[in-house]
Amino acid sequence: xNVYEDVAEFYAGYRGEKTVIGRSLFGREIFAFYVGARGxxxxxxQYAIHAREWITAYLALQHIRRGLARGGxxxxxxxxxxxxxxxxxxxxxxxxxxxxxxxxxxxxADFSLWKANGRGVDLNVNFDARWGTGAGNRRVPGPAGYVGxxxxxxxxxxxxxxxxxxxxxxxxxxxxxxGEEVYWxxxxxxxxxxxxxxxxxxLGRATGYxxxxxxxxxxxxKDWCIDALKIPAFTVEAGKDSFAxxxxxxxxxxxxxxxxxxxxxxxxxxxxxx
Ligand SMILES: [Zn+2]
Numbered sequence: 001x002n003v004y005e006d007v008a009e010f011y012a013g014y015r016g017e018k019t020v021i022g023r024s025l026f027g028r029e030i031f032a033f034y035v036g037a038r039g040x041x042x043x044x045x046q047y048a049i050h051a052r053e054w055i056t057a058y059l060a061l062q063h064i065r066r067g068l069a070r071g072g073x074x075x076x077x078x079x080x081x082x083x084x085x086x087x088x089x090x091x092x093x094x095x096x097x098x099x100x101x102x103x104x105x106x107x108x109a110d111f112s113l114w115k116a117n118g119r120g121v122d123l124n125v126n127f128d129a130r131w132g133t134g135a136g137n138r139r140v141p142g143p144a145g146y147v148g149x150x151x152x153x154x155x156x157x158x159x160x161x162x163x164x165x166x167x168x169x170x171x172x173x174x175x176x177x178x179g180e181e182v183y184w185x186x187x188x189x190x191x192x193x194x195x196x197x198x199x200x201x202x203l204g205r206a207t208g209y210x211x212x213x214x215x216x217x218x219x220x221x222k223d224w225c226i227d228a229l230k231i232p233a234f235t236v237e238a239g240k241d242s243f244a245x246x247x248x249x250x251x252x253x254x255x256x257x258x259x260x261x262x263x264x265x266x267x268x269x270x271x272x273x274x
Contacts, residue, residue: 001088003054004028004081010061021076022159025118026095028081030159035075036068036267043171043270044164045263046076049123049156049221050115051083052246056175056238059255063263071267074167079156082118086111087246094118105141112246115144117156122146124174126157127224129186134218147219160221164229171199171232171270172225173263177247177255178239181212186226186233196232202269203234206262236262 008029011018017034024030036042045063047056060077078084085093090111091102098118103109105120116122120141125134128151138145152158164172184200185193200211214235217223225233238259243251 003048003057003078003084003088007031007057007061007078007081010064014064021163022155024080024082024156025154026082026098030079030081030156031077032163033064033075033077034072035064036072037070038072040070040072041170042072042074042167043173043267044074044076044167044169045173045175046079046160046221047175048077048084049079049160049174050176051080051087051111051117052113052115053177054078054084054087055247055249055252055255056177057084058252059175059238059259062256062260066260066264068264068267070271073263073267074163074169076160076163079160080117080123083114083116086114086118106143113143116142116146117154120146121148121154123154123157124221125219126154127151127161127219127221129220129223129227130218132219135216137218151219157221161224164225169231171266172222172234173203173266174220174222174233174235175259176235176237177251178243178245179237179241180207180209180239180258181237182207182209183212183214183217183222183235183237184232185213186217186223188226192226192230192232196226198273199232199266199270200234202266203236203262206265207236207238207258209236209258
C-alpha cells in the first residue's frame with residue numbers, strides 16, 4: 001500500500017480540471033482536483049497534512065468521486081506525501097542521505113505515529129497565524145509540533161498557501177483524524193464568528209460531529225485562512241476517538257459513512273446562504 005501512488009494514479013485518470021500545486025521536500029507532487037460546476041465560487045478541501053492521518057487522502061478520493069452539484073471545490077488529497085510514506089513504509093521511503101537524521105528525530109525506526117514532513121516540521125503549525133505561540137509547539141524537529149524555522153519555511157505549506165492565494169477560496173476545510181469534532185474558531189471578530197459558527201453547524205450536521213473551540217491553536221492552515229484571508233475555515237477530525245493512530249482501512253467505513261456527503265452538503269448550504 002502506497003497512498004502517494006494511489007493518489008498519483010487517480011490523478012492520471014482524472015478527466016476533470018486538475019493541477020499540481022507544488023512538490024514536497026523529496027520531490028513528490030502535490031495534486032489538486034477541481035470538482036463541481038465550472039466557474040462556481042470554489043472552496044478548498046485539503047487532507048493528510050499530518051502524516052499519520054493518510055487515511056483522509058482516501059476520503060478525498062471519495063469526495064472527488066461523489067462530486068458536487070452547483071458548488072465547486074479544489075480537493076487536495078495529500079498535502080504531506082513524504083510524511084505519509086514515512087508512516088507507511090518507514091525511513092526506506094526517504095532519500096538515503098536523509099534517513100539517519102529522520103531516524104534520530106523519530107527516536108527509532110517505527111514511524112507509525114509521525115505527523116511531520118520529511119524533515120521533522122509539523123506542517124499544520126507552519127502557517128503564519130500567531131506562529132509559534134500554540135500549545136504543544138516545539139522548537140526542535142521531530143514527529144510532531146515543530147513549527148519550522150519560519151512561517152511557510154516548508155515547500156508543502158508554501159505550496160498550499162500559494163495555491164490558496166491564487167484560488168482565493170470562499171471557504172476551506174481541512175480533514176484530519178481523529179476524535180469526531182469540528183473546529184471553526186480562531187479569534188474572529190463578532191460578525192465573522194457568527195457567520196463561521198453558522199457554517200460550522202452545517203458541517204456538524206452533515207458529519208454528526210459536535211463543534212469544538214480550540215483556544216490554544218496557532219499556525220494551522222485553518223488558523224491562517226481565518227486570520228489572513230478572513231474566510232470561514234474548518235477542521236474536521238474524522239474517525240472515532242477509540243481508533244488508534246495511524247487510522248487505516250479498518251476505520252475507513254466509519255469515516256466514510258459520516259463524511260462522504262459532508263463536502264457536498266456544505267457547498268450546497270453555502271450557496272443557499274449566499
Ligand atoms: Zn491532524
